[in-house]
Amino acid sequence: MNWIGELYDLYERNRELAGKAERGRFGEPLILLPVFHTTVAAQITVTVDADGNFLGAERVAEEDKLTVIPVTEKSASRTAGAEPHPLCDNLKYLAGDYHTFIDGKNGKDFSKNHQLYMDGLRRWDESDFSHEKVRAVRRYLEKGRLIRDLIEQKVLTADENGMVSPKEKIQKIIPQTDAFVRFRVESERDPDRNVLLDREYYVPDECWRDQSLQDAYIAYTRSVFGKKGLSYLTGEETALAYLHPKKIRNEGDGSKLVSANDETNFTFLGRFANREEAFAIGYEDSQKVHNALKWIIRKQGRDWNGLTVAAWASDGTALPDWSQDTDTICDEYEGWEDDETSEELDERKERAEAEYLGPDPKSAARFLAAIEGYKTKLSELTHLTVIALDSATSGRLSIVEYQNLAASVYLTNLKAWHSGCGWIQVKYKNSRFYRYSGVVSVKEIAALLYGTEERGFLILKGASEKMQAEVCKRLLPCIILGRSVPQDMVDLAVRRASSPVSFESSMVWEQVLALACSLVKKKSIERKDKEVWSVALNEKSCDRNYLYGRLLAVADRIEYRAQDINEVRETNAKRFMNAFSQQPFRTWQILEERIEPYVLKLPVAERLRYEHLIDKLCWKFEEGDFEKNDALNGLYLLGFHNQAYAFRNQKEVNEDE
Secondary structure (H helix, E strand, O other): OHHHHHHHHHHHHOHHHEOOEEEOOOOOEEEEOOOOEEEEEOOEEEEEEOOOOEEEEEEOOHHHOEEEEEOOOOHHHOOOOOOOOOOOEEHHHHOOOHHHHEOOOOOOOOHHHHHHHHHHHHHHHOOOOOOHHHHHHHHHHOOOOHHHHHHHOOOOOEOOOOOEOOOOEEOOOEEHHHOEEEEEEEOOEEOOOOEEOOOOOOOOOEHHHOHHHHHHHHHHHHHOOOOEEEOOOOOOEEEEOOOOOOOOOOOOOOOEOOOOOOOOOOOOOOOOOOHHHHOOOEHHHHHHHHHHHHHHHHHHOEEEOOEEEEEEEOOOOOOOOOOOOHHHHHHHHHHHOOOOOHHHHHHHHHHHHHHOOOOOHHHHHHHHHHHHHHHHOOOOOOEEEEEEEEOOOOOEOEEEEEEEEEHHHHHHHHHHHHHHOOEEEEEEEOOEEEEEEEOOOHHHHHHHHHOEEEOOEEEOOHHHHHHHHHHHHHHHHHHHOOOOOOHHHHHHHHHHHOOHHHOOOHHHHHHHHHHHHHHHHHHHHHOOOOOOOOOOOOOOOOOHHHHHHHHHHHHHHHHHHHOOOOOOOOOHHHHOHHHHHHOHHHHHHHHHHHHHHHHHHOOHHHHHHHHHHHHHHHHHOOOOOOOOOOOOOOHHHHHHHHHHHHHHHOOOOOOOO
């Protein structure tokens, strides 16, 4: 039950935010729900005064439909049964004249729904925890003219017979007969101060924003708790929950994470005498746990085609997102780090740059400096919680990954991932292609491995969209726990990079090639190979795979340099790349014949330089390695990329040798 305890603690640390509306990462409403409350999408707002007199009504705009309402244990989980919410609800619960204006040819009678609702509202209003808004809503609904008022206000559309048709939609998808209604209660105010005449603080008219109303319902619910039992979470005697909340991953999510309502098949039979012995959690405790999970998912969780992952620090300290690329982590750190002076940041970057050995020290130093900056903000007790949720069916939600580890360990593992996979990557940023040292995001890895090319980008669509969640599941422990990269992912990246002719855009192929080099390098580190690979050319390596990759890059360079300026086509080296990876010795013989005419087109000095380099590389092979025709492993891509990168960045000279 560690995950339950972590979520309970998360709620308690942020309980002062409960009921307060915020804005999420993309401007969407974000609310830490109070206990015994949930969110719904409302279609109609009805305004009454404190005496229950109807003042007006209007349809709710799409962007303002999210509404916080009080619920009971059963109404929060209702499906087809008649279980009214305590205050705001659908028309068939609220309207006493529903049957008068809604055609009942289908045989459904909702008079029971209305009666149950009014009984519940009356009990709350007559309790010691009533509220002026509850009293006003009750007085209005007792008049039994809600549908009539909505028709007169033209909020509902009636036909020539005065009947409301379900064919008319609200918010494009909701039949008007099923509309959800929320209330505003206007009270007399001081026009100069905009406060209630009998109070010293502002109270909103909207029921869904009034925290005093929320507190009143919480107190009322606690007062009517029934049978109590031992909560396994807190160890206290309290009312136990048997129906737990839904809408966990999003507002339309009907899957439940906890379910204990099996009284027919007795899944616990033979182990426990009853369900309380198997699992018991307090009703209020369950509310806090689920509300905290909903809040943290909407605040900083990520959806991967159904798989939802949320991560948070125990004390709220900002930590880098495990799924982002290296450049984004640096941008986010430099964007929110206001407490640190620019001199301190520059000093840490210079120190990291001096320690880094590679072709792009400035870019790599940004990341190393950012990680060190995050570490300075940590307490020794700060830990990170990561939870991943997925559903195999529409009704049940499962925890597919749960980890709780020290935040310092997380940062160490994250640094090892980005450094171990560090390569020169390409991304589209600020309307241009941008190069940086590091590794691409998890989402980009999925697209590069399984995506389809469209207009110069690799995207996941159709059946391949499901692979995004699979890639996330498999890479999550590799990044946050430091586990080994799956070998089949490395092999797939190598195979895709070995077929440049299958890509229309050379930039897309370069991105795939960079990913393959990243994963091959990481796998080499995990095997603890002698060589330490980077983008810098390794002149000393005599590895057969690496040398053959360098030879392929030389052949590619010769043909590229000899092409006419207006000539745009793939070189023979890239066209034969896949065959070369399978039969290098045989394919090299073919390539040497194909590039001979291009060698003769080059200036003498440049021709001699390339011929000398080919001879030098051939002499580096161990005896018998060059003639072997065995398939190459992923290291040949590192050799190809290293040599190509060296060619790209060296200054071409045309003087005679």
